[in-house]
Amino acid sequence: MAVMTYIQAITSAMRDEMERDERVFVLGEDVGVKGGVFGATKGLQERFGELRVLDTPLAESAIAGVAIGAAMYGLRPIAEMQYADFMLPATNQIISEAAKIRYRSNNDWNCPVVIRAPFGGGIFGGLYHSQCPESVFFGTPGLKIVAPATPYDAKGLLKAAIRDEDPVIYFEHKKCYQMIEGEVPEDDYIVPIGKADVKREGSDITVITYGLTLHFALQAAEELSSEQGIEAHVLDLRTIQPLDREAILAAAARTGKVLIIHEDNKTGGVGGEVAAIIAEELLYDLDAPIRRLCGYDVPAMPISPTLEKFYMLNKDKVKTAMRELALY
Amino acid sequence: MTGYTSLEQQAKHRQLGLSDGQAIDMYRTMLLARKLDERSMLLQRAGKINFHISGIGQETAQVGAAFALQPGVDYLLPYYRDYAMVLAFGMTPRELMLSAFAKAEDPNSGGRQMPGHFGHKRLKIVTGSSPVTTQVPHAAGFALAARMTGQKFVSFVTFGEGSSNQGDFHEGINFAAVQRLPAIFMCENNQYAISVPYHKQVGTANIADRAIGYGIAGVRVDGTDALEVYRVVKEARERAIRGEGPTLIEAVMYRLTPHSTSDNDLVYRTREEVEYHRSRDGLPRFRQYLIDCGIWSEEQDAKLAEEIAAIVKDAIDYADKAPYPAPEDALKHVYAEEESTWRS
Numbered sequence: 001m002a003v004m005t006y007i008q009a010i011t012s013a014m015r016d017e018m019e020r021d022e023r024v025f026v027l028g029e030d031v032g033v034k035g036g037v038f039g040a041t042k043g044l045q046e047r048f049g050e051l052r053v054l055d056t057p058l059a060e061s062a063i064a065g066v067a068i069g070a071a072m073y074g075l076r077p078i079a080e081m082q083y084a085d086f087m088l089p090a091t092n093q094i095i096s097e098a099a100k101i102r103y104r105s106n107n108d109w110n111c112p113v114v115i116r117a118p119f120g121g122g123i124f125g126g127l128y129h130s131q132c133p134e135s136v137f138f139g140t141p142g143l144k145i146v147a148p149a150t151p152y153d154a155k156g157l158l159k160a161a162i163r164d165e166d167p168v169i170y171f172e173h174k175k176c177y178q179m180i181e182g183e184v185p186e187d188d189y190i191v192p193i194g195k196a197d198v199k200r201e202g203s204d205i206t207v208i209t210y211g212l213t214l215h216f217a218l219q220a221a222e223e224l225s226s227e228q229g230i231e232a233h234v235l236d237l238r239t240i241q242p243l244d245r246e247a248i249l250a251a252a253a254r255t256g257k258v259l260i261i262h263e264d265n266k267t268g269g270v271g272g273e274v275a276a277i278i279a280e281e282l283l284y285d286l287d288a289p290i291r292r293l294c295g296y297d298v299p300a301m302p303i304s305p306t307l308e309k310f311y312m313l314n315k316d317k318v319k320t321a322m323r324e325l326a327l328y
Numbered sequence: 329m330t331g332y333t334s335l336e337q338q339a340k341h342r343q344l345g346l347s348d349g350q351a352i353d354m355y356r357t358m359l360l361a362r363k364l365d366e367r368s369m370l371l372q373r374a375g376k377i378n379f380h381i382s383g384i385g386q387e388t389a390q391v392g393a394a395f396a397l398q399p400g401v402d403y404l405l406p407y408y409r410d411y412a413m414v415l416a417f418g419m420t421p422r423e424l425m426l427s428a429f430a431k432a433e434d435p436n437s438g439g440r441q442m443p444g445h446f447g448h449k450r451l452k453i454v455t456g457s458s459p460v461t462t463q464v465p466h467a468a469g470f471a472l473a474a475r476m477t478g479q480k481f482v483s484f485v486t487f488g489e490g491s492s493n494q495g496d497f498h499e500g501i502n503f504a505a506v507q508r509l510p511a512i513f514m515c516e517n518n519q520y521a522i523s524v525p526y527h528k529q530v531g532t533a534n535i536a537d538r539a540i541g542y543g544i545a546g547v548r549v550d551g552t553d554a555l556e557v558y559r560v561v562k563e564a565r566e567r568a569i570r571g572e573g574p575t576l577i578e579a580v581m582y583r584l585t586p587h588s589t590s591d592n593d594l595v596y597r598t599r600e601e602v603e604y605h606r607s608r609d610g611l612p613r614f615r616q617y618l619i620d621c622g623i624w625s626e627e628q629d630a631k632l633a634e635e636i637a638a639i640v641k642d643a644i645d646y647a648d649k650a651p652y653p654a655p656e657d658a659l660k661h662v663y664a665e666e667e668s669t670w671r672s
Contacts, residue, residue, distance in 0.1 A: 052476075061495055069469020097462050166663045
């Protein structure tokens with residue numbers, strides 16, 4: 001096992017997959033010489049050359065669309081969107097094309113593309129460098145969507161995404177890049193898409209989350225355990241489409257009290273669907289109403305420190321919500 | 329403009345490297361497309377199929393282009409009027425009718441998509457959608473794959489002049505231009521984007537002029553002249569294979585039919601305008617060219633018409649009798665089957 005940061009795990013997954021499969025290549029803005037604005041592709045162009053680590057024109061629909069064409073041919077492109085906020089020009093390519101290629105051709109063609117998109121706030125990015133646009137894509141059949149929170153999951157899910165026969169959107173949280181470290185195996189492994197993971201066992205309340213907010217939940221859970229003896233059961237969705245129904249229901253049944261947390265704004269978010277799954281199957285087994293702790297329903301996160309801090313979730317906000325639910 | 333009359337022009341197809349047999353094949357393909365198209369409109373009016381979108385008036389350009397490419401080698405990314413082009417790439421009349429009737433055996437989509445949404449992997453015809461021009465960046469992607477794998481093929485993509493206003497037109501061509509990719513972009517300029525005429529769609533006099541902005545070759549050609557289209561596409565293919573980058577071709581033509589079976593074109597254009605262009609239809613001109621060359625006759629033409637009528641009838645009968653998809657097949661093929669998905 002090696003300890004690495006979340007962003008190192010992402011780079012390492014791409015490097016490994018490019019070594020083992022010459023069909024794999026990366027394209028996007030600034031991914032080549034510069035190694036990406038966050039450094040996720042650092043060193044890859046030196047190793048694999050200009051064609052396999054391709055600096056593209058500044059045009060997101062082309063980055064996605066060219067990748068989709070190459071994927072239909074049989075290559076394994078990884079298209080980097082510089083910020084998730086900037087992927088909306090590519091939305092038609094992702095939703096009308098990538099998501100529907102297998103279905104509309106009756107399984108004749110397929111589109112094994114990975115679209116990597118740094119998302120989330122807390123980095124003074126303002127409205128257009130902080131967004132969580134997963135709900136734009138969530139609910140589009142044909143797409144898979146993953147959002148890892150730890151280096152282990154980041155590497156394993158990216159490798160699974162690259163090997164997948166269908167389009168995968170890979171949301172990587174910018175705030176996790178340097179802040180989150182963890183152990184990552186030296187050997188080849190994947191984390192299967194569609195499988196959630198219990199990150200903490202507990203019997204009093206269930207927290208269901210993904211992305212950066214997982215870490216707030218785990219920190220809060222430790223404090224609640226030592227301070228008040230409240231034991232939280234924490235489920236990391238890891239994949240947000242398709243949702244792992246069995247894991248969600250098992251986690252909810254474990255305590256009968258469910259708090260769903262995500263940074264994306266509440267209305268129309270993934271949490272509403274998670275709550276609906278639980279309500280459809282387990283409503284009468286619950287001991288409290290399902291709660292959601294999410295971003296506010298404002299257009300996007302503002303940059304001023306007071307405003308950003310107000311908008312962002314943090315350990316203390318999460319802890320308060322968890323305590324309230326435990327005491328219900 | 330009578331065309332094809334001088335002695336020098338009579339041998340034009342041979343000058344271009346086409347045999348007499350190939351020239352006749354071109355005629356056969358455009359006529360087959362025309363007849364399938366005309367019958368599809370009648371089938372829709374008779375309530376046998378739900379919808380038809382026509383390529384009548386555009387077959388000459390489509391056949392000229394397709395014969396300059398290498399079916400089985402090159403990738404074709406067609407738009408919804410390209411019946412003659414996909415026929416030239418190997419799609420059969422039965423397959424086109426299976427699509428028109430939305431039957432299970434339709435290789436384009438298994439009865440999922442509207443007619444005119446072509447796709448056939450074995451024939452290297454790439455699946456398309458309805459939001460226009462999304463296929464242009466895909467063509468750049470196929471051409472990039474040619475570059476990366478060292479394979480000698482081109483991607484050939486078509487679209488209308490209205491489509492050339494879309495962002496994906498610009499983004500896709502610019503990408504291919506920057507990388508000097510082996511892609512050919514052909515605009516089938518039929519003068520109308522449904523009801524909106526060219527001068528309300530485009531600020532430049534010619535679509536081909538847009539190539540200047542990308543630093544690539546731009547060629548304007550009479551789309552009703554099959555051999556001229558053949559010539560410019562062949563040259564574009566040679567440039568692409570030599571590594572000299574993409575070409576934007578504008579084939580100028582006229583949409584002789586309404587936009588689709590849901591459109592009444594006389595709301596926005598006159599019968600006289602349509603009739604004027606019908607008199608310039610490239611298909612009968614090409615037939616006359618073959619006759620003037622002495623390689624075709626009225627007798628042969630009558631025989632071909634009979635043969636095509638039989639092929640069209642067979643295709644319709646076959647597709648009419650073919651089974652629909654099972655209702656629950658609507659749930660299939662959202663993702664790969666499990667076993668192939670988790671390949672390690």
